[in-house]
Amino acid sequence: xxxxxxxxxxxxxxxxxxxxxxxxxxxxxxxxxxxxxxxxxxxxxxxxxxxxxxxxxxxxxxxxxxxxxxxxxxxxxxxxxxxxxxxxxxxxxxxxxxxxxxxxxxxxxxxxxxxxxxxxxxxxxxxxxxxxxxxxxxxxxxxxxxxxxxxxxxxxxxxxxxxxxxxxxxxxxxxxxxxxxxxxxxxxxxxxxxxxxxxxxxxxxxxxxxxxxxxxxxxxxxxxxxxxxxxxxxxxxxxxxxxxxxx
Amino acid sequence: xxxxxxxxxxxxxxxxxxxxxxxxxxxxxxxxxxxxxxxxxxxxxxxxxxxxx
Numbered sequence: 001x002x003x004x005x006x007x008x009x010x011x012x013x014x015x016x017x018x019x020x021x022x023x024x025x026x027x028x029x030x031x032x033x034x035x036x037x038x039x040x041x042x043x044x045x046x047x048x049x050x051x052x053x054x055x056x057x058x059x060x061x062x063x064x065x066x067x068x069x070x071x072x073x074x075x076x077x078x079x080x081x082x083x084x085x086x087x088x089x090x091x092x093x094x095x096x097x098x099x100x101x102x103x104x105x106x107x108x109x110x111x112x113x114x115x116x117x118x119x120x121x122x123x124x125x126x127x128x129x130x131x132x133x134x135x136x137x138x139x140x141x142x143x144x145x146x147x148x149x150x151x152x153x154x155x156x157x158x159x160x161x162x163x164x165x166x167x168x169x170x171x172x173x174x175x176x177x178x179x180x181x182x183x184x185x186x187x188x189x190x191x192x193x194x195x196x197x198x199x200x201x202x203x204x205x206x207x208x209x210x211x212x213x214x215x216x217x218x219x220x221x222x223x224x225x226x227x228x229x230x231x232x233x234x235x236x237x238x239x240x241x242x243x244x245x246x247x
Numbered sequence: 248x249x250x251x252x253x254x255x256x257x258x259x260x261x262x263x264x265x266x267x268x269x270x271x272x273x274x275x276x277x278x279x280x281x282x283x284x285x286x287x288x289x290x291x292x293x294x295x296x297x298x299x300x
Contacts, residue, residue, distance in 0.1 A: 036248045051283045220294040
């Protein structure tokens with residue numbers, strides 16, 4: 001009961017001082033509300049940074065992990081029953097040792113809906129990617145986020161000429177070697193996706209891979225491009241022994 | 248503004264503090280679950296592809 005009496009006392013206290021405070025001035029009141037709104041805006045923006053750089057990674061990694069498990073399960077199941085492979089969850093995995101981020105699931109399309117799932121997407125537009133599984137000459141063009149949503153290409157700037165990029169499918173390891181990087185280009189430069197990427201210095205048809213993401217980090221102002229060329233294809237054996245580049 | 252909310256929360260100081268915490272968490276939840284996912288595509292931070300547009 002003591003508490004309630006305390007409270008009523010407090011209440012009467014405030015009700016006595018409150019009118020005084022109000023009389024202190026509407027301007028003071030307006031300024032204090034305005035100040036509180038500014039502080040709120042600052043906190044909300046801070047939370048947005050936390051959301052973009054941390055929370056989206058948590059969600060994307062969880063989603064991509066589940067899909068990757070399903071892809072591997074599908075591969076296992078397809079071994080027993082031949083037929084069309086279910087590629088809805090992804091067509092394979094990208095391993096880039098220089099990026100130090102393990103395996104990246106590769107899915108069809110580069111819409112933000114696909115890429116926000118923490119995967120690398122292969123281009124369907126403006127230039128369609130040539131998948132290595134088709135065995136045709138062309139460019140296997142991929143995009144992934146630099147920051148947030150899994151940030152799968154965050155360390156793209158760590159790639160140097162000669163570094164391996166390995167694409168894993170159910171049956172094959174496609175081992176590419178980086179031969180050229182472009183640390184900054186316009187986001188409208190779709191020529192980098194051409195089946196013969198002339199900007200990288202190539203003039204003949206071949207089997208190329210192109211990684212694209214945004215740069216500098218934490219922005220989307222420009223694009224970072226890495227080109228590689230197919231070096232060899234290794235059959236996947238029963239133990240799925242890693243090619244020597246990944247060991 | 249926040250003073251007004253504080254004065255209108257029921258209970259003693261501890262109850263008020265607890266309610267404030269719950270309200271804050273609810274606001275953060277709404278921001279992370281609905282507001283930020285909606286706002287993100289409208290902001291120019293996360294385009295990674297090259298394209299014609």
